[in-house]
Amino acid sequence: MRVAIAGAGAVGRSIARELVRSNHHVMLLERKPDHLEPDTIPQAEWVLGDACELSLLETTQLETYDVVIAATGEDKANLVLSLLAKTEFGVGRVVARVNDPRNEWLFDESWGVDVAVSTPRMLASLVEEAVTVGDLVRLMTLRQGQANLVEITLPDDTALAGKPVRKMRLPRDAALVTILRGGRVIVPQPDDPLEGGDELLFVASVEVEDDLRVAVGLGTPGGSGPVDG
Template sequence: MRTVHIVIMGCGRLGSTLAHNLDGRGHSVAVIDQNSDAFRRLGADFNGTTVTGIGFDRDVLRTAGIERADAFAAVSSGDNSNIISARLARETFGVSRVVARIYDARRAQVYERLGIPTVATIRWAADRMVRHLVPEGRVEVFRDPTSVISIVEVPLHRDWVGRTVKTLEEQSGARVAYLMRFGMGTLGTPSTVLQDGDQVFMLVTDETVQAVLDIGSLAHKEGR
């Protein structure tokens, strides 16, 4: 497993849970919160760093290591603060994996259109965020009763954005079962164009799953 550096804005219940989860996996973690008392939630066994300040302040982000970060999670108590800091991380500092917590579900579609995945609720959110920030192994969501066919989430390299479902199926040799787009499940057609932020779930067998995951993780190349 490759160790990555992750910056978390917000040290409430979700932020501290997420920080402990990632720290326990051996990753480098920096947590930002404007209230230094919030860091008490991390406990003495937390191996990461803490930074007191506003999460969308560029200098605060730099102190937390945003310029070398592989991923960023905005999980403060304010939707506006979360989306501003998430956009800064992605658009100003070029962090490739960014995810934001929101409280107003009606805003989710707007944020997803900005290419920033959004999640809600504490335990479910911590699990989903770990999968967005440091995807590893396979995420299986279904297996048929005969244990032959399963549906797995296939994280795609950014170069697949703008390509069609048909191209992905042809090059992977597997069928796309469904997509999650703007927080809603959708059945793609061969002509469906993959968008930034799409979560792609594919039908595979145990013999083909690793090859499908490998193809998804690689940059798309014409004629591959």
């Protein structure tokens, strides 16, 4: 996979290291000369220039990349790059970093963003996930806001204890992807039994989150909405 990352600060370099370890081709775009440190990640391609400049993106052949990650410290720059990557170069997947939570509402498909990553929101979600039992917590927004990765921790006295996964009547646009049980990561099978304390990870559309709570025995139709981290 070919990945272009704008911003070679601590965030951009950390992402690049992980990707090159997985044998992906990575290009780092950085406009500040003092942030250009090829020796730190020699496997990556380093380019000095402004990722918001159309001419630079044309020179680097951005259209040949599978993913663009806008990871600069400026929301305006991340939005401009996202829009250019999607509309001018047809990049299939655009991930953008949100620096100021007040700007998060801008990071959607109208600006070419497929996935917006807000550090404050992620940290809040992790706190909610750690302390919330018996409710739905949104961990990440996927697919231009059309679906979320959500977590539900079953209470110890859940009515689902001992029942197989197939007994959960999930709504149409929801899928159970993982069960976390102690130190185990379980790929759920229809006959796998559920236990109190299980952390269930689902991918679900926003519209069916209340129905999902009902399916796992945590609410009634028309009940309270999810905890939004």
